[in-house]
Amino acid sequence: EAGARVVIEECMTGPEVTCLCFADGEHLVPMLPSQDHKRAFDGDRGPNTGGMGAFAPSPKFTPELRKLCMDTIFMPTMRAMSAEGRPFKGCLYFGLMLTPDGPKVVEYNSRFGDPETQPILSLLRTDLLDVMRACTDGTLDKINVEWESGAACCIVMASGGYPVEYKKGYEIHGLGSVPSDVFVYHAGTRKDGDKYLTDGGRVLGVTAAADTLQAAIDRAYSAVKLISFTDAHYRTDIGKE
Ligand code: GLY
Numbered sequence: 001e002a003g004a005r006v007v008i009e010e011c012m013t014g015p016e017v018t019c020l021c022f023a024d025g026e027h028l029v030p031m032l033p034s035q036d037h038k039r040a041f042d043g044d045r046g047p048n049t050g051g052m053g054a055f056a057p058s059p060k061f062t063p064e065l066r067k068l069c070m071d072t073i074f075m076p077t078m079r080a081m082s083a084e085g086r087p088f089k090g091c092l093y094f095g096l097m098l099t100p101d102g103p104k105v106v107e108y109n110s111r112f113g114d115p116e117t118q119p120i121l122s123l124l125r126t127d128l129l130d131v132m133r134a135c136t137d138g139t140l141d142k143i144n145v146e147w148e149s150g151a152a153c154c155i156v157m158a159s160g161g162y163p164v165e166y167k168k169g170y171e172i173h174g175l176g177s178v179p180s181d182v183f184v185y186h187a188g189t190r191k192d193g194d195k196y197l198t199d200g201g202r203v204l205g206v207t208a209a210a211d212t213l214q215a216a217i218d219r220a221y222s223a224v225k226l227i228s229f230t231d232a233h234y235r236t237d238i239g240k241e
Contacts, residue, residue: 160231
């Protein structure tokens with residue numbers, strides 16, 4: 001019912017990039033650009049999902065594009081909200097299409113992105129709490145938000161059948177064998193005694209950082225192969241393109 005009426009506004013083509021920004025109501029600091037992989041299957045096929053994997057930084061979002069977006073999208077958005085008496089403080093999500101006519105906004109969210117946040121914050125060198133405080137205090141211009149060099153990648157392990165129909169309650173094996181420098185974020189899991197069970201569509205976000213994007217991808221996939229549960233599904237081409 002909710003989708004019974006559709007308004008077609010414009011067809012946009014091009015790569016999609018997520019740029020999360022810290023905002024304090026007046027100043028705005030873009031985080032590292034990231035690329036999500038929204039379709040369920042390899043090759044960007046299948047139904048749209050919440051995101052099957054992401055990496056950061058995106059080489060497609062060049063420093064020139066960053067400046068262009070700051071001047072024509074990010075800061076105008078911030079100023080417009082302030083002008084309406086609703087200054088925005090927190091994390092502002094810009095979903096961008098890099099079209100042949102330049103970057104355009106696909107969506108805004110007033111939250112972090114999932115799974116983009118996993119690789120992005122893996123590379124944040126500055127203490128996140130200090131940045132959050134600067135957001136609430138209106139002092140983002142006084143803090144130097146620093147990032148690690150290199151790259152990070154998150155592979156989403158999902159329940160087979162997601163995002164349409166899937167079963168829950170399968171035991172997750174192998175979590176204890178994942179190396180300590182790989183982070184396994186629990187999204188749709190439940191603890192039952194000392195076991196972890198699947199409890200959602202997107203189950204785990206397996207995230208690794210490394211000196212290069214390829215090394216981060218390889219490290220994340222090596223960890224994914226150590227984890228198993230019935231009907232587990234993940235894309236094998238995150239970051240490949
Ligand atoms: N990964 C898309 C979103 O967080 O909305």
